[in-house]
Amino acid sequence: MNAAIPPSTPHTGERVLQGLGVSSGIAIGFAEFVGQVLEEPELSSISKERVESEYARLAVALEMTKGQILELHKLLGDDDGGAAPSHSTIFESHALLLEDPVVIDEVRRKTADELKCIDWVYYQTIRGYIDQLRKVDDAYLSERAVDLEDVAARLLKNLRAGDGASADATPVQRAWVGQTVLLGHDLSPSDTAGIDRSQVRGFATEVGSATSHTAILARSLNLPAVVALHELPRDSYTGAPVIIDGYEGRVILNPTQSTLRSYAKRAAVEEKRLEKLSDLKTADTRTKDGDRMLLSANLEFVTEIADLKELNVDGVGLFRTEFLFLCDGDSRSEECQYETYRTIAEGAGRHGVIIRTLDIGGDKLLPELRLDPEPNPFLGWRGIRLTLDEDELFRSQLRAILRASAHGKVRVMFPFISTLEELQAAKRCFNRVKKELADEGVPFDPEVEIGAMIEIPSAVFIAGHLAKEVDFFSIGTNDLIQYTTAVDRVNDRVAHLYQPMHPAVIEMIRTTVEAAHRNGIWCGICGEAAADLEMTPIWVGLGVDELSVGLGQLLKLRAALASLSGEPCRQLVRDLRENAGKAEDVRQLCLQVAQEAYPDLLISKAVERN
Numbered sequence: 001m002n003a004a005i006p007p008s009t010p011h012t013g014e015r016v017l018q019g020l021g022v023s024s025g026i027a028i029g030f031a032e033f034v035g036q037v038l039e040e041p042e043l044s045s046i047s048k049e050r051v052e053s054e055y056a057r058l059a060v061a062l063e064m065t066k067g068q069i070l071e072l073h074k075l076l077g078d079d080d081g082g083a084a085p086s087h088s089t090i091f092e093s094h095a096l097l098l099e100d101p102v103v104i105d106e107v108r109r110k111t112a113d114e115l116k117c118i119d120w121v122y123y124q125t126i127r128g129y130i131d132q133l134r135k136v137d138d139a140y141l142s143e144r145a146v147d148l149e150d151v152a153a154r155l156l157k158n159l160r161a162g163d164g165a166s167a168d169a170t171p172v173q174r175a176w177v178g179q180t181v182l183l184g185h186d187l188s189p190s191d192t193a194g195i196d197r198s199q200v201r202g203f204a205t206e207v208g209s210a211t212s213h214t215a216i217l218a219r220s221l222n223l224p225a226v227v228a229l230h231e232l233p234r235d236s237y238t239g240a241p242v243i244i245d246g247y248e249g250r251v252i253l254n255p256t257q258s259t260l261r262s263y264a265k266r267a268a269v270e271e272k273r274l275e276k277l278s279d280l281k282t283a284d285t286r287t288k289d290g291d292r293m294l295l296s297a298n299l300e301f302v303t304e305i306a307d308l309k310e311l312n313v314d315g316v317g318l319f320r321t322e323f324l325f326l327c328d329g330d331s332r333s334e335e336c337q338y339e340t341y342r343t344i345a346e347g348a349g350r351h352g353v354i355i356r357t358l359d360i361g362g363d364k365l366l367p368e369l370r371l372d373p374e375p376n377p378f379l380g381w382r383g384i385r386l387t388l389d390e391d392e393l394f395r396s397q398l399r400a401i402l403r404a405s406a407h408g409k410v411r412v413m414f415p416f417i418s419t420l421e422e423l424q425a426a427k428r429c430f431n432r433v434k435k436e437l438a439d440e441g442v443p444f445d446p447e448v449e450i451g452a453m454i455e456i457p458s459a460v461f462i463a464g465h466l467a468k469e470v471d472f473f474s475i476g477t478n479d480l481i482q483y484t485t486a487v488d489r490v491n492d493r494v495a496h497l498y499q500p501m502h503p504a505v506i507e508m509i510r511t512t513v514e515a516a517h518r519n520g521i522w523c524g525i526c527g528e529a530a531a532d533l534e535m536t537p538i539w540v541g542l543g544v545d546e547l548s549v550g551l552g553q554l555l556k557l558r559a560a561l562a563s564l565s566g567e568p569c570r571q572l573v574r575d576l577r578e579n580a581g582k583a584e585d586v587r588q589l590c591l592q593v594a595q596e597a598y599p600d601l602l603i604s605k606a607v608e609r610n
Contacts, residue, residue, distance in 0.1 A: 014256045015237075017229050019204065021249035024552065025224035026267045027202030028260070029179035031242040031253065033232070040127075041119035041156060046111075054111055054118040058104075061158040065098055068154055097151045103129070119159045126152040181242045183232055183251075202244035204251045206232055222552070226251050273600065277555040282312050285558050287540060288565045288597075294351055294546035295558055298526060302340060305347035307551050315351030315409070317474065317548020318526040319344055321397070322360050332393075337400035345408030352409025354451060354474065354526075354548075355401050357426075358393070359383050359415040378482075383416025388425055398433040405445035413451040413474055418458045420465050427469065455479035455527075460508045463515035473516045474548070477527025481505050500529040501586040506538060506576060513542045524548055533601055536560045537593040538576070541569035556601055563597040 046054060103125060110121045126148065133145035182203035200223065208227030218225035224246035233253070243252040243263050252259060285295040296317030297308060308316070324340065325332045344353045360382065387394040401412050414426045427450060437444050452459070452466050455476035459466060467473065477500060482488070484505050487498040499505070509525070516523035524546030529535055531549035533556060539547060540561065549557055572593050580586045594602060 013254060014259060015233070015253040017204075017232070017251040017253065019226040019229040019249045019251060020208075021225070021246045022208070022227050023202075023218040023223055023225035024246045025202065025222070025244075026246065026263060026270065027181055027224040027244040028263060028267065029181040029201040029242060031183055031237050031240050032180045033183050033237075039153075039156070041117070041123050041160070043120045044117045046115050046117055048112075048115065051112050051115070055108060057159060058107065058118050058122070061155055061161075062098065062104075064158040064161070065151070065154045068158075069098070069151075097148055098155065119156060122152070122159070123156060181244055183242065185232075202246065204229055204232070204244055206230055274555070277559055280555050280558050280562075281310060283558065283562075284312070285314070285561055287561055288563060291566060293540075293544070293561055294524065295554060295561075296351060296354075296524070296526075296546055296548040297551050297554065298548050299344070299551075302343050304551055305344060308347060308349050311551065311554050313349055313551075313554060314546075315349040316344060316353035317524055317546060318413075319353050319355050321356060321358055325358055325360055325393075332396075334396045334400050337397060338403045341401055341404035341410070342407045345404045345410050348408055350409075351546075352411060354411045354413050355404075356413045356415050356453065357384070357397055357401075358387050360386055378488075384414050384422050384426055385416065388422065388429070391429070394429055395433055398430055399437065402433060402437055402444040402448060403442060405448050406443040410445065411449040411451055411472070413453050413472075415453045415476070416455065416479075417452045417466065418456045420462060420469070423452055423466055423469050453526075454512050455483070457484055457508065460512050463512045464519065467515050467519035467521050470521060472521050473512060473523040474546075475509055475512055475523065475525045475527065477505070477509070477525060477529035480508060480527065481529070484508060499583040500532060501535065501583040501590070503576065503580050503582070503586060506580075506586060509538075510542055510573070510577075513544055517543065522546065531557060533557070533560050533598070534587060534590050534594055537564055537569045537572050537590055537597070540564050540566060541571075541573035560594070560598050560601055563601075564593070565597075568593055568596075 107118065107122045107125050110116070110125065111118045114121065130145045130148050130152070133148065180200050182200060183205070184203075185206045186208060187203055187205055202224035203218070204226040206227075206229050224244045226244055226246060226249050228249075229251060232251075237253045240254040241260065243250075243255050243259070245252070245263070252263075255263070285293050287293065294314045294317075296315045297304070297311075297313050298318040298320075299305070299316050300320050307313075319341075321337070324337060341353075341355060344355070381389070387397075398412070401410060404410055412430065414423065417423050417426075430450065434444070434446065438446075449471035450469075451472040451474055452470045453476050454460060454463065454466075454473050456479070460480075463473070481498060481500055481502070485497055485499060485502055487494050513523045522545040525539065525544055526548040530539070530547045531553040536557065547557060572589060575589055576586055580589060591602075
């Protein structure tokens with residue numbers, strides 16, 4: 001940000017592209033386009049006598065590629081103090097794809113049958129698998145095509161290296177000079193993981209979603225990122241200035257001097273405000289009236305634990321466990337899960353950690369389920385529905401969670417509850433595992449609290465019954481909004497109808513909070529809406545007990561809460577019920593309270609609207 005930005009290039013002009021912001025922040029730098037890395041090798045015929053030597057070339061390239069994947073794993077570990085299990089599963093997944101016996105056997109057979117060089121045969125074979133995955137109407141499967149392409153590109157480079165060609169870094173790695181902003185069709189997870197954060201300011205891609213491995217790693221690396229841009233112009237903008245707006249999901253190519261000044265000013269204001277917010281690192285989270293509110297963190301990576309103490313976070317309000325299960329590696333074993341949960345429990349803070357049991361399904365599938373995708377996975381076999389059917393998998397996870405409870409405050413939460421019967425069945429499994437561990441003499445906390453994640457409308461309307469079965473609720477606003485408004489968030493045609501401030505959504509949250517309090521349990525919010533500063537007055541007015549957000553959002557939220565008084569927020573909630581029939585009505589009423597209390601914290605949104 002401190003380097004001089006060159007003048008815009010007159011003949012190309014400014015161009016604004018709208019995508020999906022998956023990692024917040026503003027990056028200003030120079031465009032470096034990254035082309036497709038999976039290049040078709042030259043076709044050449046071979047004799048029968050050369051078949052065995054081709055097999056040998058493949059074996060050597062496989063070992064080289066596996067070594068590179070391990071090095072990337074170590075590289076990320078060196079940066080972050082040890083690779084997190086969720087990072088680990090990505091690279092374990094890559095190793096499994098690399099050594100898939102079905103693919104390797106097919107390549108060997110075709111090489112012998114067709115007498116073509118193994119480079120070309122491997123490319124044609126893997127290209128077929130990649131194309132098939134991209135055609136599948138399933139978000140998880142289509143995103144895994146990127147992983148497969150990444151692995152294939154590395155293997156092909158190493159096959160060429162065996163012929164004396166260079167196996168140097170990819171174009172992405174060679175581009176890491178100065179204030180680079182990477183642009184391309186896609187960035188593979190290993191490219192993203194290997195980015196030198198002192199050189200690369202951010203990136204944008206034509207494809208991707210908030211659930212892709214690349215997006216997850218971008219957030220972990222704290223790099224502003226925008227995906228789903230559909231089409232990026234290339235030649236005329238290479239080397240030109242570019243702005244990545246990870247807040248609003250915008251990419252501005254060759255910005256005018258006026259736009260550059262505006263964004264540079266905004267970035268400077270953001271930086272100064274963040275410096276000012278650092279004074280709140282040691283503060284408790286209280287409203288202006290002095291009322292205490294729990295402020296917790298949503299975590300995906302074990303390495304983020306180190307930041308909890310520095311930010312005086314109360315605990316971990318949501319630890320997602322599904323990344324431990326997204327490959328066939330050891331990470332899903334009871335022992336590996338236990339070590340992960342133990343690390344989290346030991347560092348989670350005074351309020352402890354809420355470990356959500358496996359929320360697989362929807363856009364995240366177990367490897368063994370990927371060959372049989374459901375026609376509508378978001379309404380299908382997912383969350384608690386799946387784990388209740390997979391007894392051994394569920395039992396293993398509950399054992400690991402309970403064992404970790406001997407090392408710190410641990411709570412367990414069941415996701416995707418839609419019926420009372422599901423919750424009661426999950427509790428029976430939980431109690432059965434507790435008895436098993438007690439009989440075995442394995443230490444655990446017998447008072448581990450149980451919670452239900454409220455994210456389906458049916459759960460809202462039986463919240464009073466569910467509350468009698470658990471110790472707390474945590475509202476998952478992402479899915480609650482999706483299911484209440486019947487909107488697929490990744491569908492461009494209806495994305496505008498995905499409205500966190502829809503009056504029906506607010507009413508459902510109110511109903512849930514009130515049901516919890518009537519039954520003497522506490523209620524938190526762990527979805528993205530918890531961090532929306534325009535909505536913070538609602539949470540205070542409803543008497544929400546806990547907000548759990550990403551680490552980068554904690555200090556802003558703490559500052560907002562410290563500026564709010566209870567009665568204006570409670571009056572706001574009353575006004576919403578009486579006078580707000582549209583999402584925009586809700587937003588305007590919220591803004592009146594928020595702007596009165598903390599106008600400086602809303603400056604980034606104000607800049608965009610003006």
